[in-house]
Amino acid sequence: MEILLSALVSGLLLGLVLALVALGLTIIFGVMDIVNFAHGEFLMVGMYTGLLTAQGLGIDPLLTLPVAGAVGFLLGVVCYFGFIKFLLRGPMVAQLLGTFGLMLFLRNLALLIFGSEDRALHHGLLVGKSFDIGMGVIVSATKLAAAGLSVAAFVAVWLFMNRTRIGKALTATALNRSAARYMGIPTERMNALAWGAGGASVTIAGALIVNFWSVNPFIGLLFTMIAFAIVALGGFGSVPGAFFAGLVVGLIMEIPGFWDFFMFTFNADWMAKVPMTSFKYMWVYLAYFVIMVVRPRGLFGWKH
């Protein structure tokens, strides 16, 4: 029983953080219909930022979030004005390959600067500690904190998009670009803001994740694909969609845990032979494929 609960809790917590990862992607897509292949690389940048700030300044990892956020915002805006802006003029083929180029660029730049070894956080207020939340389930403190902060971030973004003037302008641009422009909303600036906000949320997620996941320059692609799956499931452009879909995908990634549970419960030895851990990501990719074919709009999507 503990196995099942453990897997559930683990999945949900992971899901909350993954939802934050996907949030940036869905905002950018909602506002300007471009899919950012370099999204995972932004995450990687966030992870490195968090790691290096914590180690360099000797402060607690959780305090690095503002730094990571600032870096992410800056990165997003710079990418927009320096590159994405031009990309938008061209056909979609070019846009896809363009953000892909950005991904390769960031990835190899990181390889050049940081080298290819894994790096992880070893010191911090919560690193290495865990809580026992009853019924024999043990959760790592960092995961719990990350999940909690992620929820806070979601609430913050939702409030921003719906209660502040700028946020509403952003939402308006996402819903109907030309109408927003006619109403005097500067769409160019909205684009940049979307990239800034999207970048910031994913780098913050990165700074959270680096507390329990080691970083190397190649980690981006995996998270990009996970983010795509979440956004597809939740509906491209939907913030609440990203939240719930994130939870679902987090659970999907815990399938090895569930598998173990079934294996022990039913005493099915054949299940041990299946290398489920290797398939963890495969389920995510499959989920994307199935969702897109069966319900392209996703759970909450309103585009296409």
Added chain:
Amino acid sequence: METLKSALDFSDFPRLDLVVAGSLAILFLIFPVFPHSSFAMATMIQFLMFSLYGMGWNTIGGYGGQVDLGKAQYVGIGAYTTTVMLVRWDIPFWFSMPVGVCFAVLWSFVLGYPLFRLKGHYFAIATIATSLVLKDLFEVWDFVGAARGLEISPIKFPPPDFLRLIFKEDVYYYDVILGFFFVGILYMNWFRKSRLGFQLRAIKDNEEVARSLGINVHWAKIKTYAIATAFVSVVGSFHACYIKNIEPEDTMSLDISILIALMAMLGGAGSLWGPIIGAGILIPLKSYLKEWLGATAGLIGIDLILYALIIMVISAFEPRGIWGIVQKVRRRRQ
């Protein structure tokens, strides 16, 4: 008969193009005769291989306008079919290669039917997803050697072996791939003038209008996807016999898929010469950059950075690729 005539008929190209193409063709033919380093030979072989990959991609990605970023899985199917059949049952290349094509094409139909319900970036991401899934599967499947991959040992199959395509000297590989290259060009020449080629271009223009002209859009896309797959699988089989050592990370990674798409995009997607031009620039660039820069310790990654910058510049400022620039200049002159 008319098919063959059409394949051989390049008359709708301006004379200059034909002269250049003809000269290059002759140069390629006599290249082995000139003194060359083994590095240059290897680069030439890679160039020809990637031209073919690019040509295949160009059918669905260029003429069809459907950006497919999952071609690497078919490289894998071709490569693994040939290798497994050789290593386990001693079946030579010229039999195993067509079998690989059959598997690849079959799989492409299975995927194509649901895939082409999607459009644009949804489609592109889905192609990536399917390719990654297959790669992951191969990495844990013992029958194909899992992550370690498979090896073709020249000891077990002593060269030169034309049936099994195992040679000690690269020049024989060069000749074979050059042969495929010319066949590929002829095929593409036929393709772009064929009914399917026109249908694809109409689809790329405007799908709704294409439908109103009696074109079964879904089916046309699936057929073309299969053609692209066949190209890729053939070269994949060749790749296995040439490199003699394959593993999922090498042959089926996302980087390979992107590279394939890039060939055509840089040179000019949707044109006959595009993929060849693209490969002609990118492959030597990649090889020589790696040689000069990569060797220096700590500088691994610079060649890829430059690479990435090229991609970024092309996609932002000249998405029609080099051939697109040529066309633009020509039209302005008219």
Added chain:
Amino acid sequence: MALLELERVTKNFGGLMANHEISFAVGKGELLGLIGPNGAGKTTLFNCISGAYPVTSGRIFFDGEDITALKAHEVARRGLARTFQVYVASGDLTVIENVMVGCFMHTRSRSRARAQAGEVLKDLGIHDLSTALLNELPVASQKRVSMATAIATQPRLLLLDEVAAGLNPGEIEEIMGSIRHVHEELGMTVMLIEHVMELVMKISHRVIVLDYGQKIAEGAPEAITRDPAVIKAYLGERYAREHGAV
């Protein structure tokens, strides 16, 4: 038997009733005009007939066959072609290549397609534009090209969607000539959506009027212009009342 028959065709978009129980028939060799104020549902009706949209209810018969559930390309293959009011084209194909796509519906051979396309272009007087790109052409020529492409599929019924929109009087004359040619010399049944009244009234045998998704009148052009319901639809109830039509 009529070539095209609509039986209470209804198209509902969520809450918006674009076409409501529309019924009429088109006889072989007729030239039928479809008019109505903007938003009346004319193009929607074309889309339903050609299979671009699925109908919500009702049936459509083409030469006796029920084509209601058929997909757009299947409808086209049965001999029903159409033009589009506006469309975005990526502009890769030249004029003659465009028309060849239509010819390819009946042949596999490129040379034959090319020859046929040339004939069609000559027929419509735009053969000299063969090698131009669509988006380099003025509107009037673009319309002609899309007509040519549709004709290239050798349809029995041709649906023309506002081919005269945006044309000056001289161009309107020209396109009228083309439509007459297609109808009389090539023997195609034609149905056209138009806002340019002089064109519709001059060449149609019969006219159907739509307003707010419903058919409000049907008959010969002269009768239509005097029909009170039609006047009301175009000029408003007040005008109609003031001028004694209601």
